[in-house]
Amino acid sequence: xxxxxxxxxxxxxxxxxxxxxxxxxxxxxxxxxxxxxxxxxxxxxxxxxxxxxxxxxxxxxxxxxxxxxxxxxxxxxxxxxxxxxxxxxxxxxxxxxxxxxxxxxxxxxxxxxxxxxxxxxxxxxxxxxxxxxxxxxxxxxxxxxxxxxxxxxxxxxxxxxxxxxxxxxxxxxxxxxxxxxxxxxxxxxxxxxxxxxxxxxxxxxxxxxxxxxxxxxxxxxxxxxxxxxxxxxxxxxxxxxxxxxxxxxxxxxxxxxxxxxxxxxxxxxxxxxxxxxxxxxxxxxxxxxxxxxxxxxxxxxxxxxxxxxxxxxxxxxxxxxxxxxxxxxxxxxxxxxxxxxxxxxxxxxxxxxxxxxxxxxxxxxxxxxxxxxxxxxxxxxxxxxxxxxxxxxxxxxxxxxxxxxxxxxxxxxxxxxxxxxxxxxxxxxxxxxxxxxxxxxxxxxxxxxxxxxxxxxxxxxxxxxxxxxxx
RNA sequence: GUGAGCGUGGCUCAGACGGUUAGAGCACCGGGUUGUGGCCCCGGAGGUCGUGGGUUCAAGUCCCAUCGCUCACCCCA
Numbered sequence: 004x005x006x007x008x009x010x011x012x013x014x015x016x017x018x019x020x021x022x023x024x025x026x027x028x029x030x031x032x033x034x035x036x037x038x039x040x041x042x043x044x045x046x047x048x049x050x051x052x053x054x055x056x057x058x059x060x061x062x063x064x065x066x067x068x069x070x071x072x073x074x075x076x077x078x079x080x081x082x083x084x085x086x087x088x089x090x091x092x093x094x095x096x097x098x099x100x101x102x103x104x105x106x107x108x109x110x111x112x113x114x115x116x117x118x119x120x121x122x123x124x125x126x127x128x129x130x131x132x133x134x135x136x137x138x139x140x141x142x143x144x145x146x147x148x149x150x151x152x153x154x155x156x157x158x159x160x161x162x163x164x165x166x167x168x169x170x171x172x173x174x175x176x177x178x179x180x181x182x183x184x185x186x187x188x189x190x191x192x193x194x195x196x197x198x199x200x201x202x203x204x205x206x207x208x209x210x211x212x213x214x215x216x217x218x219x220x221x222x223x224x225x226x227x228x229x230x231x232x233x234x235x236x237x238x239x240x241x242x243x244x245x246x247x248x249x250x251x252x253x254x255x256x257x258x259x260x261x262x263x264x265x266x267x268x269x270x271x272x273x274x275x276x277x278x279x280x281x282x283x284x285x286x287x288x289x290x291x292x293x294x295x296x297x298x299x300x301x302x303x304x305x306x307x308x309x310x311x312x313x314x315x316x317x318x319x320x321x322x323x324x325x326x327x328x329x330x331x332x333x334x335x336x337x338x339x340x341x342x343x344x345x346x347x348x349x350x351x352x353x354x355x356x357x358x359x360x361x362x363x364x365x366x367x368x369x370x371x372x373x374x375x376x377x378x379x380x381x382x383x384x385x386x387x388x389x390x391x392x393x394x395x396x397x398x399x400x401x402x403x404x405x406x407x408x409x410x411x412x413x414x415x416x417x418x419x420x421x422x423x424x425x426x427x428x429x430x431x432x433x434x435x436x437x438x439x440x441x442x443x444x445x446x447x448x449x450x451x452x453x454x455x456x457x458x459x460x461x462x463x464x465x466x467x468x469x470x471x472x473x474x
Numbered sequence: 475g476u477g478a479g480c481g482u483g484g485c486u487c488a489g490a491c492g493g494u495u496a497g498a499g500c501a502c503c504g505g506g507u508u509g510u511g512g513c514c515c516c517g518g519a520g521g522u523c524g525u526g527g528g529u530u531c532a533a534g535u536c537c538c539a540u541c542g543c544u545c546a547c548c549c550c551a
Contacts, residue, residue, distance in 0.1 A: 056542085111549050115475090133551085162551080167475085169545060178551060244548085255549090309550055319551095330551060357551030384509060415509045423511035434509065448511070 060166070060174025070372040071362055076159065078205050079179055079356075086198045088155040088181060093137040095161065099127040104343055105136040107311025116164040130163040133310070134180040135337070135353055136344075142184055143346030153185035159358075170363075171328035177358035180334075187338055187350035189285045192316045193292025199320060199332055199354055200298050206361070207370040210320040210331055213303040214293075216286040218278050219314050220339060226277035227253065237267050254307040273304050285315055312337040316352065324367055325360055332356035377405040378473055380422035384415055384434030392433050395459065398466040404473060422448060429473055431456070445472070 057063060064072060080090070099119050106113050118130040131137055138156055141147075147154050159179045166172060181198070183191050196212065203210050217223060234241075234249045234256060241249065242261040249256055257268055278286065293300055300318075308317050317335035325331065334354025342348040379399060383392035389412070396408040407425050409418050415432070422430045432444040442455045456472070459465030 059542090116549080164550080166549070167547095168543090169547095172550070176551070180551090248548095252549095327546065328550070333551060355551055360551060380511095382510085414504085416507080416511075417504085419509095419511040421511085427511090430511080432510075436509085444510090446510075451510095453510085 058174070060168040062173055062175070068362065070375065071365055072358065074370075074372040075206065075358065075361060075365070076179075079159075079202055082198060082202050082205065083157045083181065086155070086194070088157045091138060091141065091156045091158050092160070093131075093134075093141050093158060095131055095163075096128050097131055097137055097140065099129040101136050101140055101344070102129055102132060105139070105310075105312055105340060106133065110309055110311055112164060112309065116166055118163045118165055132164045133162055134158050134160070134178055134355060135182060135312075135340075138180070138182050138353075139184075139341055139344055139346070139351070142182075143341060143344060148185060148347060148349055151185070153183065155181075155183050157181045169328070170326035171357070171360045173359060178355040179358065180353060180355035182351055182353035184341070184351040185349055187285075187336075189288035189316070190292045192285075192289040192336060192352055193296060193298070195334070195352055195354060196293065196300075196318055197296045197298050199334075199356065202356070203320065203331075206365060208322070208331075208361070208364040208368055210322045210364075212298065212300040212318060212320055213306055214289075214300050214316065214318045215303050215306040216274065216278060216282055216315050217308070217313055217317055217335070218274060218282050222277055222279035222282055223274075223314075226272060226274050229272040229277065230254070230257075233271055240267060252307075257305040258307060275302075275304055282315055289316055308333070308335060312340045312343070314338050318354070320356075322360075322364055324364060328360065330357070331360045331364060374426060376426035376428065377407050378428050379404055379406045379469075380418070380425060380427040380430045381406060381408040382415060382418040382422065382430055382432045383408070384432070386412075387435060388433045388438055391438070391458070394462065395431070395433075395465070398459070398462045399469055402466045402470050404470060431469075433458070 083090075099117070102117060103113055108114075112132050117132050119127060122128050138158055142154065142156070157180065159177070161175050161177050163175055165174060168174060181195065183195060196214075200212065218226060230253050231249075234253055238246070238249065240263070241256070242259065242264050245256045245259050245261070245264050248259075256264070257271060259265065259268075275283075275286075290300075303319075306317060306319060313335040315336040315338065318333065319330050320332040321329045322331055323329065332354055334352070336350070336352040338350040339348065340351060381392050381396045381399075383389045389410070392408060393410075396406045399406045407421070407427065409421060413421075415434075419430060427448055430446045430448060432446065437443045437458065441458050443458055444453050445456045446453045456469070457465075
């Protein structure tokens with residue numbers, strides 16, 4: 004913003020400073036003009052707003068909203084633990100190769116959405132766009148499959164994708180994701196789906212479940228080639244979007260909302276007709292599992308996932324209250340992925356839930372986070388009371404109470420107001436009178452009862468006594 | 475990457491056909507109660523009307539540009 008100001012004027016003036024006084028004078032004048040110039044330029048600069056704002060698509064989660072996040076996380080952890088899952092935390096940065104190999108080179112995520120850059124030694128690294136790849140990398144790297152035949156893991160944290168932000172979609176977003184590694188049993192698929200279902204139920208939000216099977220590496224190619232062939236016959240009669248998708252992402256075409264396209268697709272090949280025997284059995288066994296647990300669902304043969312690693316079971320929890328980004332949670336089976344990442348061939352299934360979308364739903368229909376509250380507000384009146392009050396507040400905090408205190412020397416009325424705002428259970432009032440008598444006033448903020456409490460001789464004993472009264 | 479809508483105190487928004495000191499509610503601070511919260515009443519602080527330019531005697535209002543936000547396409551959690 005000072006970029007166009009004349010440069011080097013000071014040096015010029017200084018280096019020739021021995022020559023003549025008026026030259027020095029001219030140099031100083033030049034400096035002054037340059038300074039005024041840059042100030043004027045600064046004042047006229049259209050980017051003169053000096054406030055630094057968050058990056059596009061990156062959002063602050065303010066304290067009020069954090070309470071909702073904490074509630075979600077607490078309920079989620081509780082449920083995951085009930086199902087025998089353990090938390091794992093992996094780094095946000097990984098080698099770019101990890102995602103290229105797992106998600107797929109040709110996917111939108113890898114092609115144009117990743118935050119990828121070279122580190123200081125020129126190695127290509129990427130901020131994770133999703134969680135599964137990292138968890139599997141860690142699983143393989145530490146040989147977790149050796150410790151236990153079936154591992155149940157979950158993780159929570161930020162993910163990054165460079166997309167145009169819109170409702171329910173940010174560049175930094177957060178997921179809770181869950182992985183079961185080491186079993187290809189279809190009942191595990193049903194169990195994992197049931198767990199997600201339970202989480203939505205306990206959060207009080209209504210979502211519908213859609214399931215599908217994408218087949219495996221032996222039967223999907225056949226379906227794919229039939230589909231591509233079919234679409235080739237439709238060429239020219241499809242909507243522009245579909246004409247494009249026909250070549251880039253054939254499965255997506257079947258999901259088109261255009262009526263003319265839909266009419267054409269009546270005769271399109273359907274994945275369920277092309278599943279191999281094992282895949283079909285797997286799917287029906289999973290359906291049986293869902294029925295056994297009374298999990299309602301619908302089969303959506305057009306459901307397609309944007310990550311290449313999915314095989315067989317895929318599923319999505321959708322809501323019509325989210326705008327265009329209707330999926331709150333989604334996942335599927337990814338048998339073969341560990342092998343692709345250079346590890347042993349271990350089957351797996353998992354899902355991810357988008358936190359921001361969950362929060363959006365909860366704000367509309369879900370259960371509210373508890374209001375925050377504290378145990379006690381210590382109100383000190385007058386200079387003499389402040390130091391003892393400060394010591395008492397600390398002693399109570401050491402004993403485990405949630406205590407607030409005001410250091411600004413405000414009026415009692417103002418301090419009472421603060422206590423009310425903080426939802427304090429009690430207020431302890433100490434002023435000159437109380438100091439003199441050695442007795443403070445403990446006010447119950449709910450019943451308005453006020454009772455005298457002797458000021459501490461021994462701080463610790465006193466604090467212990469107070470805890471008994473208040474708790 | 476493409477398209478549309480919107481930018482006025484911290485938040486939600488009013489501001490007729492351009493016209494003189496730019497308003498309200500919520501929130502905040504103080505007072506009414508010489509030391510007692512939520513309700514009520516009174517007062518206060520807080521805005522270069524996103525930014526730059528243009529038209530005009532006069533621009534929050536009209537025009538152009540630019541930046542930002544939002545929603546949608548695409549794609550995904």
